Amino acid sequence: xxxxxxxxxxxxxxxxxxxxxxxxxxxxxxxxSAQSTAILNSTNAVSSNLYNAVANSKEYLSLKEENDxxxxxxxxxxxxxxxxxxxxxxxxxxxxKNDSLFRKKYVFRAGKVINSTSNLNKNFLTLNVGxxxxxxxxxxxxxxxxxxxxxxxxxxNFCTALSVLHxxxxxxxxxxxxxxxxxLSWDGIDYRYSYLTDIPTHVRLLNGDTIVxxxxxxxxxxNIMVGTVEKxxxxxxxxxxxxxxxxxxxxxKLNHVYVVEKKNKxxxxxxxxxxxxPVKPK
Amino acid sequence: MIAEIGKNxxxxxxxxxxxxxxxKNIPFGSYFVPMPYIMFLLLLPFETMPLLVLLLSFAVGxxxxxxxxxxxxxxxxxxxLGFVRFYFLRLLAPREGYEANLKPTxxxxxxxxxxxxxxxxxxxxxxxxFYLEEFGFDDFFFTLLKTLGSALASFVFIxxxxxxxxxKDGILA
Numbered sequence: 001x002x003x004x005x006x007x008x009x010x011x012x013x014x015x016x017x018x019x020x021x022x023x024x025x026x027x028x029x030x031x032x033s034a035q036s037t038a039i040l041n042s043t044n045a046v047s048s049n050l051y052n053a054v055a056n057s058k059e060y061l062s063l064k065e066e067n068d069x070x071x072x073x074x075x076x077x078x079x080x081x082x083x084x085x086x087x088x089x090x091x092x093x094x095x096x097k098n099d100s101l102f103r104k105k106y107v108f109r110a111g112k113v114i115n116s117t118s119n120l121n122k123n124f125l126t127l128n129v130g131x132x133x134x135x136x137x138x139x140x141x142x143x144x145x146x147x148x149x150x151x152x153x154x155x156x157n158f159c160t161a162l163s164v165l166h167x168x169x170x171x172x173x174x175x176x177x178x179x180x181x182x183x184l185s186w187d188g189i190d191y192r193y194s195y196l197t198d199i200p201t202h203v204r205l206l207n208g209d210t211i212v213x214x215x216x217x218x219x220x221x222x223n224i225m226v227g228t229v230e231k232x233x234x235x236x237x238x239x240x241x242x243x244x245x246x247x248x249x250x251x252x253k254l255n256h257v258y259v260v261e262k263k264n265k266x267x268x269x270x271x272x273x274x275x276x277x278p279v280k281p282k
Numbered sequence: 283m284i285a286e287i288g289k290n291x292x293x294x295x296x297x298x299x300x301x302x303x304x305x306k307n308i309p310f311g312s313y314f315v316p317m318p319y320i321m322f323l324l325l326l327p328f329e330t331m332p333l334l335v336l337l338l339s340f341a342v343g344x345x346x347x348x349x350x351x352x353x354x355x356x357x358x359x360x361x362x363l364g365f366v367r368f369y370f371l372r373l374l375a376p377r378e379g380y381e382a383n384l385k386p387t388x389x390x391x392x393x394x395x396x397x398x399x400x401x402x403x404x405x406x407x408x409x410x411x412f413y414l415e416e417f418g419f420d421d422f423f424f425t426l427l428k429t430l431g432s433a434l435a436s437f438v439f440i441x442x443x444x445x446x447x448x449x450k451d452g453i454l455a
Contacts, residue, residue, distance in 0.1 A: 120352070
């Protein structure tokens with residue numbers, strides 16, 4: 001016993017170092033997968049309120065730009081309004097009386113990015129909306145330019161999110177003109193470009209083609225802008241194209257965003273889970 | 283002694299705010315991710331107990347982690363920095379030990395000493411940090427370049443901050 005105590009005393013510096021490293025690595029491994037919930041994150045009281053204060057004071061610097069963006073978006077939305085369409089002549093063959101009921105599929109909530117990074121391998125965002133505002137895990141985040149990220153952890157008034165610029169984040173996207181889809185993933189290098197893989201080689205691609213989100217993504221609504229094709233290539237021995245996509249979202253200037261809830265997501269998830277964990281036959 | 287604790291507490295808070303509210307939001311590009319907050323550990327007084335340095339490294343690292351949402355990565359690389367600091371100080375010590383009124387800053391120890399002291403430690407910290415963040419060696423050369431670029435950027439920041447704000451017997455030094 002005495003020898004043991006002596007040993008600990010002799011190497012106490014090294015032992016404390018090892019103990020702290022083990023603690024750090026436990027924390028890192030706890031946060032390794034994109035699905036796990038972090039113990040320490042920026043939704044806590046001190047850092048989120050600090051970020052919020054800074055974001056509030058910085059907001060004034062970009063008011064003009066933000067206004068332009070919102071005005072543009074309003075114009076687009078007004079174009080979609082029923083009142084901006086004329087009813088076709090009722091006798092024409094194209095006329096179809098629309099009497100079916102609609103069901104709400106997506107709920108949009110406004111939020112503000114109060115903290116974001118774009119130069120790390122795994123970039124995160126902090127938003128000023130949380131469970132009190134109805135936000136929970138796996139909600140999509142978009143803005144008027146395109147896709148932004150996916151909610152990860154939620155506290156009462158704030159939430160953290162995985163940015164699209166996170167190397168472990170994969171979002172199913174499609175080529176708008178013909179619908180062939182593949183996963184979009186970021187390589188961790190340039191915040192302006194991301195890569196779409198698994199596009200079959202029979203698709204006739206052109207530089208500048210639009211990439212949008214696919215209905216197969218169970219988080220993002222369909223047809224949200226992602227970006228345009230910068231270049232595409234077929235790697236040797238590969239049966240698919242890899243597309244370099246210029247992202248339409250400016251990740252250096254995130255401010256107002258929408259948090260999108262997909263209704264009936266739970267129902268779809270539980271149903272799909274049955275495929276991976278089949279019920280034992282009786 | 284009390285004054286030293288007060289000064290270091292102020293430094294701790296100011297450097298974390300500088301790192302997380304200002305430096306973090308400046309776009310330097312993919313190859314430069316400066317982390318001048320580690321100068322808190324570099325500039326701790328010579329006579330600080332090594333055990334305390336380790337604990338402070340963990341504290342400063344975990345505080346930055348909270349702001350960066352990188353649970354544990356900053357803490358781990360700071361603890362490495364705190365650990366090697368002890369050996370670097372011993373390696374660079376004059377034969378009769380450090381004099382009581384000296385501090386490990388450019389003003390007290392001179393340019394050459396400070397470069398020998400801080401640059402290797404910044405490199406070790408950044409190497410550990412970026413490869414831990416990558417968690418593998420997939421983009422080995424990109425990460426290496428990023429490490430070198432960021433280490434240089436951090437060193438420049440640390441050097442400039444000292445000239446701007448640290449004076450002998452000033453409030454921060």
